[in-house]
Amino acid sequence: MKKRCFSILLITAMASSALAGTGAAQVWAAEEKPYDGTTIRVAMQSHTCTDIIQELLPEFQEKTGITVEVDVIPQEEIIDKAQVVLAAGSADYDVIMYDHMYTTQFAGAQWVEDLKPYIEKTEYDIDDFMPGFVDSLSYDGGIYGIPIYGESSILMYNTELFEKAGIDGAPKTKEEFDEALKKLDEAGIPAIALRGAKGQGSNVQPWTGMFLEMGGDWFDKDGKLAVNSEAAVTALDYYIDLMKNHSCDGVESFTWDQVQLAMQQGKVAMCIDATNFSSRLENEDKSTIVGKVGYTVVPDGMSIGWTATWGLCIPTAAENKDAGWEFIQWALNGDTQLTSCLQGDRCDPTRISVMNSEEFNERYNYAEGQWVEQTLAALDSCPPDYRPRIAQWPELGEAMGTAISSALAGDDPKESLDAVEEQFSHLEDPNYQMFNK
């Protein structure tokens, strides 16, 4: 059973192109400038949506008089930096962009503000955001981050290579997928690229989809960690088989950008990765396979789509919280988000109204609308606890990444997973909602 956390998306899909105009009391849209002259510092991940927000910043500065200094930090480093800044209680940043997997840690340690009072105070239209993403950034009833971008994963395939191997159409089930593997092997084409480098955001991502789809759960009925279950081993075996026997050379150290590169260069026939790959796969400057990509939800029985989102939060120790909130409101506002999608290379908005707008659908009309359709379907079925949102996730995720990487390098899969189970034998999560009930 797949959880339907994003169902609202499909219900309202294509419903209207009107952006939600709320009449909320945002200062940035009003005449007066109460924060004129304030300077705020913002830490943001290096990402296409950050690029475009930086470009649009003069507009915000003009409207509010707030000067924004943006520190752009790569994905791998921003969390380390945020943790240190937050733990030290430093007022270095007024707004920080963070991975939803750290919500529990940040909120639990009271490092970041609960944004609910801010939302109420300014009547911000939080309901327009995809509920699954907001849910991912919530903890214990509070909302600690407002989603800036969000993604799931889908299967992308090179139609030209598929034709060459004699495969017609997208594989919809595991059987069809395995059949396609066989045909691609016979044609001598590397079949699939997945993330292989170790890390909670790297090799853990594709493996988890298989783990959950093949009947596994992070915690069992009694809330005990269950990462060495039969399903976990089956999934790991399958993952290793794909990487060892049906992929290109060096896939063991691939991060997402190398998966993307292999796909762009036509070196591999399929990949399962982030939904927002499409805008780079379909970009003539970067890709050799423009117009030759097919999109489909990950095959049934093989894997499920993941959930990943990043949000903007306000540290408890920040000095200009209200000015920071002004920035968040503006940066994630419907108009800004739509403009960023249309002007920039980003197709992972978090607002339903943007995703449903005509302009967006026109701009990202890949494979005759196939991409939007399949992305919505993927977002509809991915669970918020794809990776468990527990405070110990950084340690557990790191250990899982190491175990998967070790098994890929030749260790016994079962033993690798046993080692993690043993290391975290004390770990329990009675509140975990099981995926396979």
Add this chain to the structure above:
Amino acid sequence: MKRGSFPCNVRESCLGQNGQKSEESMENIKMNRKQKIVRFLTLESPNSWKLLFYPGRIVLLLITMVPTVFALVFSLQDYNLAKVASRKFVFLKNYIDIFQDDRFWNSLKVTVGFTAGSLVVELILGMLIAICLSKKIKGKGLAQIGILLPMIITPVVVALYWKMFYDPQFGNLNYFLSLAGLGTIDPLSSRSWVLVGMIVVDIWEWTPYVALILLSGLQALPQEPYEAALVDGATKWQTYRYITLPLLKPIISIAVVFRFMDLFKWMDTVYVMTSGGPGIATETLSYYAYINNFKFLNVGYASAICIIMLLIVLVICNTVGKKILINRQEE
């Protein structure tokens, strides 16, 4: 000169006023104090060494000893940044945990393997390069500048360059291998090759440094023993083995100590190239301490690892250092 004459004049005039009225003796004391300060500042008083010694000493204490003491205190605590409330002294518990931690032993093994592998090759290659450069050859100046380049480049850039070089899809290494008709290899994702691949990077980057130290040693060697050897009819190898090497021993020891300290805390290349992978095959002590501190926020445990590293480096450098000193005394 000002420095020599001025204090002497002051001294004479002061002495001349000695033993007169009390008002004058007050003056005298004042003069004396002024004179003392002047002499102290012009480095002529016997206590002037303090002026040279203490400022450096205090700065050194502040930037090295204070953090070390902090690390020592943290290493005795159960201190997690995410759970600051439960911070308390646990004394040796972190150390006991470390000695039972397989991953710590693995990282120690990796560190020792890497250090030994790199050090030996760097010394041999460095020596060969130094000998070549000490000869009178054409284009020597250019070569000397050329070999310094890898050392000047930022380590992170070096790591990125080599990561691209090793890339199995788009890297140069496999391109050349394929030209030669050999299969593809990916050093960074194979457990048996990854350490070798990383050692090669370090050799490329730091052999010039060793060569530079040894070259300066070679150029400072006295000529007489060589002339004597020539007279005695020693072969080239004998000259090298029984004159150059023994004379160069202190310089070699210095190169070994410097490189050892650097290699032992090897971190940047690992961080950029493999993040300790595949599995934990390239996880060094520094990297393990880093993930404990910055990923798991476990400051106590990470501090304990660092203290252990410090002890190992201290013991080894002390042993090697003492050997140099004793050798010198014997000479």
